[in-house]
Amino acid sequence: MSVNLKLLNAFLLIAEHGSFRRAAELSGRSQSALSLQVRELEGQLGASLFHRTTRSVSLTREGQALLPHARRAIAEMEAGLRQVRAAAGMQGGMISLGCPPHIAERALPALLARFHAAHPGVALRIREMPQAEVLEGIRRQELDFGIGPRPANAPSLTFLPLMEEEILALAPAGTAGRDGSITLAALGSLPVIITSGTNSMRAMVEEAAASIGVSFQLRCEVQTPETAIALAAEGLGVAIVPQLALAGRRVPGLAALRITDPPLLREVGIVQLRGHRLSPSAAAFQALLRASFPSMPMMGATTPLEPGDCAKTISSEPARSVALAGSKPAGRRHGKRVSASD
Known part of the structure; x- marks a missing residue:
C-alpha cells in the first residue's frame, strides 16, 4: 500500500495537537482540507483514526498504533531532505575519490586543505x-571519481587530462650523462627497483625497453x-x-634523471564513470583539481634534478592543457605513453 506523506503529515499534526483548528493554523491549510486528508487516509487504511466530538479530538486504538510509525516516517523523510539540501548547498555530504598512494601523498594534501577551508561541512573520503x-571502484559507483593515468580500452x-607526467630514474647523481639524463639502454645495465607487473607504469617501461631490445636487471620488485x-x-x-612520486621530496645523494631514447611520458587526469552526474561538492572539487593540480616542471637540460626540484607549488594558474582521448597532443616531445588497463 502506498500512502501519501502529506496525509501522514496531516494525521500527525492533528494527533499531536488534539485539534483540527490548531493543526490548520500551523499548516496554513483550512480545517476542511485537513478533514478531507484524514478521511482519505482512513479510507486507504480501512480504519478510523480519530474519535471526533464537537469539543475534542482523540485517537482511536488504530490511530494510537499508527502514531509512532508516522512520527518516524516523517522524521526520516525530513532528515533525508536536510541531507540533500546540505549536499546541494555544499554544506554537507561526502566526496569519495580514489587514487594511487603517491598521488594522494604528494599531490592532494594542499588541494584538500583548500577545499576544506571553503567547504568545511563536506566530508572527504x-x-x-x-x-x-x-577503476573498479568507479565502475561499482563506490567512488565519485578517481585520479590517475589514462585508462586504456x-x-x-x-578521462579528463590534468597534466603530462614523466617516468624518471632515481639514481646516484654520478650516474647521469652529460645532459643530466640517462638512456633507457643504459638503465638496462644497472640494478633496477620497480613496481610490480600489475602496475601500468611497469608495463609501459618494459614495453619501451623491449622495443629497443633491452632487458632489466631486476633487483627489487615493490608495490608502491x-x-x-x-x-x-x-x-x-x-x-x-x-x-609525481618525487614532488617535494629530497633524497640525499640521489638525483631524478630524465629517461631518454625514448622518453617515457603519460597523462594523469580525472577518471569518472561515463554518464555519472556528480554532486555539487564533487563537481566543485574537480574544478579545483582542473585549476590547481600540480603542473610538474620539466627536467633541466644540463644538470640532473634533485628529487625535491620536481615539485611546483600549487597555484591558481590553470593546469597545462592536454589533448583529450582520441586527439593528437600538440607541441609535445615524442616518447612512449601508457594507459592504465581497464
Whole structure:
C-alpha cells in the first residue's frame, strides 16, 4: 500500500495537537482540507483514526498504533531532505575519490586543505589503492571519481587530462650523462627497483625497453613508488618512479634523471564513470583539481634534478592543457605513453 506523506503529515499534526483548528493554523491549510486528508487516509487504511466530538479530538486504538510509525516516517523523510539540501548547498555530504598512494601523498594534501577551508561541512573520503582497484571502484559507483593515468580500452569511463607526467630514474647523481639524463639502454645495465607487473607504469617501461631490445636487471620488485624510493636511498639500485612520486621530496645523494631514447611520458587526469552526474561538492572539487593540480616542471637540460626540484607549488594558474582521448597532443616531445588497463 502506498500512502501519501502529506496525509501522514496531516494525521500527525492533528494527533499531536488534539485539534483540527490548531493543526490548520500551523499548516496554513483550512480545517476542511485537513478533514478531507484524514478521511482519505482512513479510507486507504480501512480504519478510523480519530474519535471526533464537537469539543475534542482523540485517537482511536488504530490511530494510537499508527502514531509512532508516522512520527518516524516523517522524521526520516525530513532528515533525508536536510541531507540533500546540505549536499546541494555544499554544506554537507561526502566526496569519495580514489587514487594511487603517491598521488594522494604528494599531490592532494594542499588541494584538500583548500577545499576544506571553503567547504568545511563536506566530508572527504580518500581511497589510496592501485589504479586497477580505483577503476573498479568507479565502475561499482563506490567512488565519485578517481585520479590517475589514462585508462586504456575503457568505454564505460571518461578521462579528463590534468597534466603530462614523466617516468624518471632515481639514481646516484654520478650516474647521469652529460645532459643530466640517462638512456633507457643504459638503465638496462644497472640494478633496477620497480613496481610490480600489475602496475601500468611497469608495463609501459618494459614495453619501451623491449622495443629497443633491452632487458632489466631486476633487483627489487615493490608495490608502491614510495618503497622503491626508500630502497634506492639505501643503495639497493636505481628506482624507476613516476614524476609525481618525487614532488617535494629530497633524497640525499640521489638525483631524478630524465629517461631518454625514448622518453617515457603519460597523462594523469580525472577518471569518472561515463554518464555519472556528480554532486555539487564533487563537481566543485574537480574544478579545483582542473585549476590547481600540480603542473610538474620539466627536467633541466644540463644538470640532473634533485628529487625535491620536481615539485611546483600549487597555484591558481590553470593546469597545462592536454589533448583529450582520441586527439593528437600538440607541441609535445615524442616518447612512449601508457594507459592504465581497464
